[in-house]
Amino acid sequence: MSFGTQYKTASYQTDTKNLLGLVQKLKSEFPHLLLLDIFARENYRGHALPEGVSNRPTIDFFLEYRFLDIDSLENINISMGVQNDRYVPSIAGLFVNASWCEREAYEMYGIGLQNETRTNLLTPPVVGERSFPFRRDKFEDVDGPAWGPFQMDKSFFRPRSVEKNAPENFYMGKILGPIIACPNGPVRLLMDIEGESIKKAYLEVGFSHRALEKKLEGKSVNEIPLYLERLSHLAPHYGSYLSAFFFETLFHITIPERAQGIRMAILEMSRIMSHCVALENLFYTYDQHLPLTVMKWARAKCCELFLELSEGNYFGDLIIVGGLKRDIPRTFPIKCLAFVHELNNHIVSVASYLHHNQAWLAHTQLVPLDHHLGLRYGVLGPNIRASGINLDFRKRIKPYFYSEIDFDIPLGVTGTTHDRTLIRMEEIKQSLRIISQVLDHVPEGDILSRNLNAEIAQKMAAVFPVDETFIPRHRAMVEGPEGPLMLEIYFQPNRLLITAMSDLKIERFRFLSGGFMAAQCLPNVLSDQPHESALGALYSFNINFAEVDR
Amino acid sequence: MSARFNLPIIKHERVPALTLSSETFLEQLRHWSNFQYLLPYFAQFSCCSYGMENLYRSGEIEIAGKNIFCSVQPVSRQADILIVGGVISKKLSPYLLEVYQEMLFPRWVISVGACASAGGPFKSYAIEAGLSALFPVDVYVPGCPPTEKAIIEGLRILQKRVEDRQCSAVTEPDMISRALR
Numbered sequence: 051m052s053f054g055t056q057y058k059t060a061s062y063q064t065d066t067k068n069l070l071g072l073v074q075k076l077k078s079e080f081p082h083l084l085l086l087d088i089f090a091r092e093n094y095r096g097h098a099l100p101e102g103v104s105n106r107p108t109i110d111f112f113l114e115y116r117f118l119d120i121d122s123l124e125n126i127n128i129s130m131g132v133q134n135d136r137y138v139p140s141i142a143g144l145f146v147n148a149s150w151c152e153r154e155a156y157e158m159y160g161i162g163l164q165n166e167t168r169t170n171l172l173t174p175p176v177v178g179e180r181s182f183p184f185r186r187d188k189f190e191d192v193d194g195p196a197w198g199p200f201q202m203d204k205s206f207f208r209p210r211s212v213e214k215n216a217p218e219n220f221y222m223g224k225i226l227g228p229i230i231a232c233p234n235g236p237v238r239l240l241m242d243i244e245g246e247s248i249k250k251a252y253l254e255v256g257f258s259h260r261a262l263e264k265k266l267e268g269k270s271v272n273e274i275p276l277y278l279e280r281l282s283h284l285a286p287h288y289g290s291y292l293s294a295f296f297f298e299t300l301f302h303i304t305i306p307e308r309a310q311g312i313r314m315a316i317l318e319m320s321r322i323m324s325h326c327v328a329l330e331n332l333f334y335t336y337d338q339h340l341p342l343t344v345m346k347w348a349r350a351k352c353c354e355l356f357l358e359l360s361e362g363n364y365f366g367d368l369i370i371v372g373g374l375k376r377d378i379p380r381t382f383p384i385k386c387l388a389f390v391h392e393l394n395n396h397i398v399s400v401a402s403y404l405h406h407n408q409a410w411l412a413h414t415q416l417v418p419l420d421h422h423l424g425l426r427y428g429v430l431g432p433n434i435r436a437s438g439i440n441l442d443f444r445k446r447i448k449p450y451f452y453s454e455i456d457f458d459i460p461l462g463v464t465g466t467t468h469d470r471t472l473i474r475m476e477e478i479k480q481s482l483r484i485i486s487q488v489l490d491h492v493p494e495g496d497i498l499s500r501n502l503n504a505e506i507a508q509k510m511a512a513v514f515p516v517d518e519t520f521i522p523r524h525r526a527m528v529e530g531p532e533g534p535l536m537l538e539i540y541f542q543p544n545r546l547l548i549t550a551m552s553d554l555k556i557e558r559f560r561f562l563s564g565g566f567m568a569a570q571c572l573p574n575v576l577s578d579q580p581h582e583s584a585l586g587a588l589y590s591f592n593i594n595f596a597e598v599d600r
Numbered sequence: 601m602s603a604r605f606n607l608p609i610i611k612h613e614r615v616p617a618l619t620l621s622s623e624t625f626l627e628q629l630r631h632w633s634n635f636q637y638l639l640p641y642f643a644q645f646s647c648c649s650y651g652m653e654n655l656y657r658s659g660e661i662e663i664a665g666k667n668i669f670c671s672v673q674p675v676s677r678q679a680d681i682l683i684v685g686g687v688i689s690k691k692l693s694p695y696l697l698e699v700y701q702e703m704l705f706p707r708w709v710i711s712v713g714a715c716a717s718a719g720g721p722f723k724s725y726a727i728e729a730g731l732s733a734l735f736p737v738d739v740y741v742p743g744c745p746p747t748e749k750a751i752i753e754g755l756r757i758l759q760k761r762v763e764d765r766q767c768s769a770v771t772e773p774d775m776i777s778r779a780l781r
């Protein structure tokens with residue numbers, strides 16, 4: 051379920067002049083190169099200069115590019131130094147999904163990228179001079195970040211088509227949101243409609259932007275799981291798993307076999323919960339009451355099982371670095387297996403019900419995601435598998451016991467809403483298969499590595515040397531229920547020797563999920579489709595907008 | 601034989617009694633309907649939707665020990681109780697205000713979870729520090745996230761307060777007198 055870090059990594063340093071050439075060369079070298087992420091960070095070494103020293107470094111920011119070659123699973127990192135008042139070429143011409151990432155870099159740090167958009171992605175539009183919330187005081191003369199209370203831009207509520215002679219004037223406008231997609235988060239879908247079909251669609255995100263990356267700056271790493279669990283609330287255990295996995299790969303910790311088995315069961319249950327949300331939303335939209343009842347029951351049952359495991363809180367922080375927080379109760383496997391058996395039967399009957407339901411088929415065999423388009427936008431997870439691309443990192447990397455377990459990767463054909471629904475149901479069935487095989491053979495033993503603290507303290511000196519100029523960094527990526535979840539942290543340089551994890555301080559925190567790219571792709575998929583199918587398509591992608599906005 | 605004519609029996613102490621003043625009668629009837637018929641609307645945003653999701657989809661909510669009618673409304677225009685849960689960002693708050701302004705009079709607000717009540721763990725430059733900055737809030741339900749039971753308990757408390765006239769309901773001024781005119 052984890053990939054990326056244990057594979058080859060190639061790193062490049064470049065500057066603004068040579069960026070486009072380098073990216074072009076890489077693209078021709080690796081035919082299946084995916085752009086995973088672009089993010090900016092400040093040049094902190096320059097920031098640490100004492101007051102009064104005027105020789106500012108020539109580099110103010112770094113732009114970091116992260117690519118993945120999906121054939122060899124090789125990571126390619128590009129780092130580029132940028133000056134505050136210089137423009138940077140945009141790579142959106144080569145990788146279309148760079149556009150949102152670059153907009154974010156502009157919005158948060160004010161890095162001038164030469165792409166056409168200057169609209170806000172995550173924060174609300176503000177009248178007057180722009181301020182860039184992620185910048186430190188280095189470029190600002192005022193104390194603290196200059197942000198809010200602000201005046202709303204008057205054109206905020208105005209439809210775009212009030213401009214004279216704009217082509218949108220000839221289309222009818224339709225706006226959905228922002229309070230739709232209830233468990234997934236607020237989002238706004240704006241559509242230009244001609245007759246029945248959508249001419250152009252826009253997705254407005256950022257309604258649950260909470261500046262997590264800024265908030266965690268300078269904080270201890272112990273706080274990460276608390277926030278990540280709440281961020282990926284559709285499958286909360288993936289949040290805590292990501293942060294645990296991050297430190298396990300950083301310190302090369304092997305977790306006990308019992309913990310591995312239980313982790314697999316918990317994560318697969320979480321995956322089921324996430325799929326249930328998408329299916330619930332879809333069946334609710336298309337008035338399929340019988341399947342809706344099944345999905346509601348399944349999610350409530352999963353919640354109940356998790357509440358028992360984590361002693362009464364939905365976000366129980368079950369998965370911690372080195373293993374598990376607490377062992378499962380003796381009765382848990384029996385209850386869980388009974389649930390698995392029952393849900394399996396229900397899923398089979400729901401699938402056959404939908405297969406013969408003409409009303410359902412007529413409404414949902416629409417909005418196909420072309421697999422070329424999907425890959426260009428970096429859509430991963432079940433959404434791309436519904437279009438027929440066989441890409442599941444559980445099968446390719448085989449972490450934990452996945453190599454010893456028998457399960458299949460379901461694939462769709464056309465990538466319509468109907469296909470995405472069936473893929474999710476089939477994945478639930480496969481997850482049930484995995485759970486039943488794992489729970490039968492969970493070995494006895496510890497749930498937490500012995501001598502964990504001593505092991506970490508011993509490795510800390512090697513990973514975090516006492517050096518005021520060295521900025522340690524690490525990156526981890528896991529295969530979540532809706533594509534990859536990525537975490538990258540730049541740590542603060544050490545002045546003293548540290549031995550405990552709680553002493554580690556974060557300098558730059560970066561989290562991104564696969565939903566970010568899927569959300570970027572969605573407006574393209576919707577064009578020339580009937581406008582009634584828009585909401586169903588939005589639900590069928592199951593994007594967690596809390597993760598998109600962060 | 602004359603047919604027996606049964607009067608409907610309403611089991612409640614505060615049935616609007618007949619009065620000579622129509623204004624008092626209408627006021628009492630209105631008050632009775634306020635606490636007897638709850639029309640909540642759910643606006644749930646992020647992680648707090650865990651506990652609210654099932655309530656929102658359930659159509660009707662049963663409050664234990666109370667013989668009242670509580671039906672979840674699909675749109676805010678038909679609702680008089682707004683139940684808000686989740687992270688309220690500054691980008692979202694104008695829309696939430698719009699939702700609030702569309703609601704029926706008199707109206708009440710229940711804030712669910714730490715974030716909606718006071719900013720919560722994610723408090724930062726992009727987050728509203730509590731719903732009370734936007735509009736008056738009547739009941740705060742604690743928790744991160746609160747359970748389904750806690751939300752129903754919040755509804756029960758609000759109902760009790762409305763019944764005892766302890767809630768300063770946001771009422772449209774002299775609506776009754778305008779209706780009488």
Ligand code: SF4
Nearest residue numbers: 647648713714715744
């Ligand atoms: S109160 Fe807790 S669960 Fe609710 S939205 Fe805030 S962080 Fe999420």
